[in-house]
Amino acid sequence: MRRRRLSTVLRTAAAVLLTMLFLFPIYWLFMISFKTAEEIFAFPPKWWPSRIGLDSYAVLFKDGDATTVANSLVIAGASTLIAMFLGTLAAYSLARWRTGGEHLANWIISQRMVPPIAVVFPIFLLYVFLGWVDTRVGLILLYTAFNLPYVIWMMRGYILDIPRALEEAALVDGLTPWQVLWQVVLPMSRAGLFATAIFTFVFAWNEFIFALVLTRTEVTTYTVQVTHYFGGQSNFWAKISAMSVLGTLPIFIVVGFLQKYLVRGISMGAVKG
Amino acid sequence: MTPVPVPRQGRRHRDRVFRLALVAPSIVVLLLVGVFPLVYLIVVSFQNLTMSDTDTSFQGLLNYRLVLTDARLWQSLLHTLIFIAVALPTELVLGLAMAQLFIERIPGRAVFIALLVLPVLVSPIVAGATWALMFDNRFGPINQILGWFAGEPVSLLWTIKPSLVYAAILIAEVWQWTPFMFLLLLAALSAVDKSQLEAAAIDGASWWRTFRQIVLPAIWPVMAVAILIRALDLFRLFDIVWALTKGGPGTMTETISMFTYVKGFQQFETSYVAAVSLLIIVLLSTVVLWTLKRVELSR
């Protein structure tokens, strides 16, 4: 019992140390949103601002910059949902029946080997032709396409981890394959779904090059908006920082609420076998 | 319960349709966005489109010959490989260690996990700019902290001196993406059969033995994909390096994606970059497919 307790204490201490290390740059960035210009460039560096004021944030809302966060949320969110849905379906097919064999799976992952810079201009041409430049639909479709390979391969891995016995039993019980997917496989792979979804969202959220080229004024995303603050003769650090906080907050909250599924998924591992 | 007898061929057919129907939408989306650019790249790589020249006549292997003799291109590939070779194992081992740490219950685990995801959520551009500021000699805390330990002012030029630039970039990169490995592996560890672990513990097996024979095979499907994805993304390393060194000193830290950015995006060497991109695609495909063949992905 004591060994258990010591182990827990040590683990907690390690967790705290680790979190502090990883969070330090976040802390530094976060503090900038409260610092004055002199404090940001103070010598020696200042570790905390003299006052906590929400002016930088207020300015973002007043000037309308904050709407770019909303744009990003919509685009990244929609493309994540679509990619997760289509991708998990495809992953199931690939995992259980090796549909399309090696060739299909390899072709899918090869899409992620294409350097973005190289295809930015042809996609821009395509979008000009389709009239999708500066539209939400255009970016959503693009990000969905980009993330499908990731979702398919990740979910295939997670599904392969689930013993087939459960599904076979369900089929014997009379469920249709579709029902087996929804009622047996997906709940079992919840942890994997969650982990995959987070990063699918993150990839779409942080994407820059395509958002830069394929938008002009209507659908500016948050990543592009942040680069507006880095000028040759100016540097809006407070805005950069406040914008990043605003940008990180939604997904952080979502992760905060949903990570219990991840954790539950972990302890559910004990149920098997 | 006996299964309802269905004509065998009919059920097989229905099943096959079902399996294909599952993958079809994904394939359509990928084709929509993937076909035209690829065709464009191939066609354009045989032309001579540059900033001032829009001549679309066939130029043969001009660009491919240039690709073979471009020292800067191959150096940038080398730099990229170095980054992958160091960052990937580091992120993997660190992420795995962190996942092992959190797999057992500890107070406030939920909070820790949520907080540890934050580095990945910061846009790489902003992360790069923040680290650049942190590494700054006058305005950043890192040299300040080092100075406290050393007892005297420390003046390390992290983003300028050749001996330090790789370290600076790797620190920032590992910081940002270890949480990725951490979270994926945490989810994968949940699939490990606890009863097997307990049996091994009763048998008195060492930690390493347990890990090698029970845990690793269980998490391998996910871990392998995580490594693959991370390697492919590291191949596209751009924002962090750009923010910290812009590829400098000289072109010492220039990655392949920075090279294509400068040549294609800023200098409009459209045809040349098309050839370079096709080269990259072929290289990557070969390496990845060869690896996949040798490595068994499913149990």
Added chain:
Amino acid sequence: MIQAFCGRMAAAFTRALVPALAILSMAFSAPALAQSAAQRAVDAAKKICSGKTITIVWEAGLQSLDPLNFSGPKWEQLTGCKIKVVEVPTAEMFTKIMQEFRAGTGAYDALNVIPAWMPDLVQAGALENLESYVDKYSYRAELQTIAPTYRDNQMTVNGKIYGFPDDGDVFILYYRKDIFARPELQKAFKAKFNDELAPPKTWKQFDDIGAFLTEALKGEGIYGASFFREPPYTMFMFQERFRVEGGKFFDAGTMKATVNSPVGVKVLTEMRNENRFMPPGVEKFGFVENLAVFLDGKSAMTISWPPYGRFAAGYLADEKALSWVPKSKIANKVGYALPPGGHPELAAGFALSVASTSKQKEQAYLFIQWLNSEEISLQRVQLPYTLRDPFRNSHYVSQEYMARWPDAKDYLAALGEGAKTGLLDLSLIQTDKYEEAIRQGISKLWAGDDPKTILDDIARQWDEITQRVGLDKQKAVYNSWAAKSGAYPK
């Protein structure tokens, strides 16, 4: 007597008549002559642009506040023509303009371009030739009153007008006149160097003063000087210093790069040696880092663009848009001079152009004529949040501007001097490739490489680029650039 009275009345009447007639005739004379260019633009736009929307590409961030908050709304109010501002980060401006042009989208009507890009853009066909519009709306006279260096160097390509210089970017030496005035420092300097402690006229003087002050002011944590030594900025400083010390970029006959001459080596070596008396880590300083050090009072000299002067004076420092500027501790303590050598770099700058693929070229043209006109440009360079610097002769002598802060008169005088003797950025076909070689060379310099090796490598790269572009083609462009008054110091 009545006759005399009537005579005198008649005479008086006649005397008053002539001026009266003159006034009346002026009031009724052809509008094109009495009206300003700005007014002409407004009137024409009212007829052909009302209800339409023009897009203009502008540098994102502080710069774009001008069309967003001032010129855009004002234009709409005067003409009914809406302005849509497409903000693009500085680093991506060229790319986006070229991409939209290549794709033929016609999405942009008016453009902001950096003059060094103009040869490339004109070569590609992306910019509209403005000659016919300038004549149609009689703008030539007002183009002539732009300060000579900008007018003669940043407006034309192959002798034709493709853009209106709209920003007086020039490098100015800012120095702490209070420090330079300290008696004990003056005495000590005179004793050591047998020279007055005054703003340096040569780079040797600069080096002496910088090292001297850093040593003397160690206790106060003040350095003799600091610069923005990051490669992109130092690239401009190198161009200036190299030419001021007598260097030539190319051999005009063979088009071989001569940047690796002994002059180049001297410049690079001195630059690196100077870092020793500047704040440690200066190699990484960008525009804002250097500004922070200067406004904090921690450097006695620096060289930078005109905004430093306004920020240092605390000009409208409470403006919300300027909250990123550290509060100046040195207001009223700053002197202005030309950098050593007396030929400052007209680094970057901006010109207003019309996109060749625009479907509303005339409307776009009228907007940029109005923006660039005497009347409106004077207002624009005085906006509190502006990054547009004075660029017209009238700006430098504007009473209104001079009243803005106590030393504004000296500030404008320095800018005006720079506008007469300034040096043009190197601008060829594929300028960015040549600039890139210098940038990379500078980063290698800070890393510790040998200057001659670095310059030889730059020269080699330059020759390769010239070969790829086409030696004769590039030679023609270079010679036409070199023929401009601001290419090399006279």
